Amino acid sequence: MQKKKIHFIAIGGSVMHNLAIALKQAGHEVSGSDDEIFEPSRAALAKHGLLPAKDGWQPEKLDASTDMVILGMHAAKDNPELLKAQQLGLNILSFPEYIFEHAKDKQRIVIAGSHGKTTITAIIIHVLNYFNRKFDYVIGARVRGIENTVRLTDAPMIVIEGDEYLASALDPTPKFLEYQHHIGLISGIAWDHANVFPSEEEYVRQFDLFADQTPKGGILIYCEQDSMALMIGKKERADVTEITYKSHAHTSDNNGQFFLTDGKDRFPIKIFGSHNYQNISGAKEVLKRVGITNEQFFEAITSFQGAAGRLEVVKENTLATVYKDFAHAPSKVKATVKAVKEIHPSRELLACVELHTFSSLNKKFLPQYKDSLKNAQVPVVYYNPEKVKAKKLEPLAESDIKSAFANPNIRVFDNTEKLENFLMEQSWKNKNLLMMSSGNFGGIDIGKLSEKILS
Known part of the structure; x- marks a missing residue:
């Protein structure tokens, strides 16, 4: 070298x-x-x-x-x-251009989608590592047991989490198009990145381009339970193998333990929620194409603990659990709230989302959040007015947020101290807390907060 x-x-x-x-x-x-x-x-x-x-x-x-x-x-x-x-x-390259240059002689597997792509990529990495397969990877979040989120070697294969956001100021191409996949997966499509794709139609078109990019002899895998992914995936493409997947068969017991099922056999798993049963199936379909059998998959998946920050238990006792999740886009928020409610259906749920990104703070995009917090008994929204100003967006009012979420019961906070005080005042008997953001709630230490409210 x-x-x-x-x-x-x-x-x-x-x-x-x-x-x-x-x-x-x-x-x-x-x-x-x-x-x-x-x-x-x-x-x-x-x-x-x-x-x-x-x-x-x-x-x-x-x-x-x-x-x-x-x-x-x-x-x-x-x-x-x-x-x-x-x-x-x-010589100036965007990072996806660099990754492609490194990987152009490898088999390239690219995982795309508005939601779920990090978890699917993490499962694939976990299973391949479990069986000591030689491969490279690029993933957007830390995975337990793996120090670095990028591995570049002389391995014959690379697994890439493919983001639809633009590569760089000089290269206005969605990152996932730079990688030129041999095996591509689309987990689901829900409009995001309104600062770059001002309409849903323009956003969805990027995934259509991704699917069309599948080469002759290539494989396109997509979730049949997502209407947009299904519409794009089922389009006829010459000499492309199209594979669908849906939520994996699963069950649970009275102790809150979740299992994948395969015929009469049950395999304990550490992740849960209907969106994750889809993610598991998607990963399994990819892994089949690189030689991992069903039996091997079930053996390895039982030790997968999820990507860091994805529906992570911060602290728990016998009466309450505090979760944090990277969810910020509407579809992610809705899926995460639903998943947490499924774990403890008899417990109240206080779900708090931070509006942090350009899209989420944009009045035109905000109605995409309609009903995303409907499964929470205590829905809470936090945003920082200074972030709105910094992004040169129109100021938000509490009424704008309540109207967009279609929920008059939402508590809206634009001050970190008031939000913390509100959470401290709650009774945490038979109630769970879910904190969702790609930011940090104005500097709230969720670990310390959890210690206080559950002590």
Whole structure:
């Protein structure tokens, strides 16, 4: 391997920082910058000696000796480091372009979908690791037992979580189209990323392009229980094998233990919820295509604990449980609330979602959340007005949120302290708490909060 000097613009991204670590571990000279770096990226970069000495863009880090620049998606076209790289005529790639360059001679498996793609990818990684298969991967969240979310070796196969968001300021292509899959999976489609895809039609079209990209002799797997995925998946494509999947057969017992069923056999599992039974089936179909038998799958899945931050138990006692989940898009919120209610149907559920992304804070998109909290007895929405202002969006009022969610009983908070006080005042006897966000609720430490309310 030829050692290269590689610079990351926006090194703090969830995949970007892991790719930087993977390339340093492979022996390359790696540097990077970012205007803001949050946890867990900051700690991971520091551990590997890659945390920039200061926040902010530093074009002086680039010179003619730089072999390659990897450009993150949140760096704008006028980023001073990008301008310097262009001025120097350096080789600039988005991270999906880099991944494709690395993987162009491998079998490429790409998992796409508005929801479920992280869990499906994580299950595939877990099962392949369980049987010591040789493969590379790229996933957008930490998986228990795996330190890095990117692995790049000389393995013959790569499994990639394929995001539909755009690759970079220079490359306005959905990331999942860059990978040119041999086996592609679509878990489900629900309009998201309204800042890039202003209409549902435009958003759905990206998945149609993904499906059409399946090569002759390739495989397209899709969830038949999702109307959009079904519509796109069943379109006739020459010499493409189309495979459908649906929720895996399952059951539970009086102790709240969940099982997959296969004929008369039951296999205990640690993840639950109707969306996860779909995710399990999707992963199983992919794994069949790379030589994992049903018997092997059932053996390995019993030890899968889920991707970090996906329906994670923070703390529990005999009367209450606190969960946190990365859910933020409407379809994810609805599925997660339903799943938590299924675990303890007799317990009240206080479900709190943070509106944090451009889409979720956009008045035009907000009605997509209609009925997403209907399975919660105490529905709560939190947002930070400063985030709305920073994204140059129209201010939100409590009435806008109640109307969009179609639920007049929703409690709306725009102040972290008031939200924490409200949660502390609740009775937590026979009641569960679910905190959902891709942010951090204005800095609330959910671990400490859980200690307080369940003590």
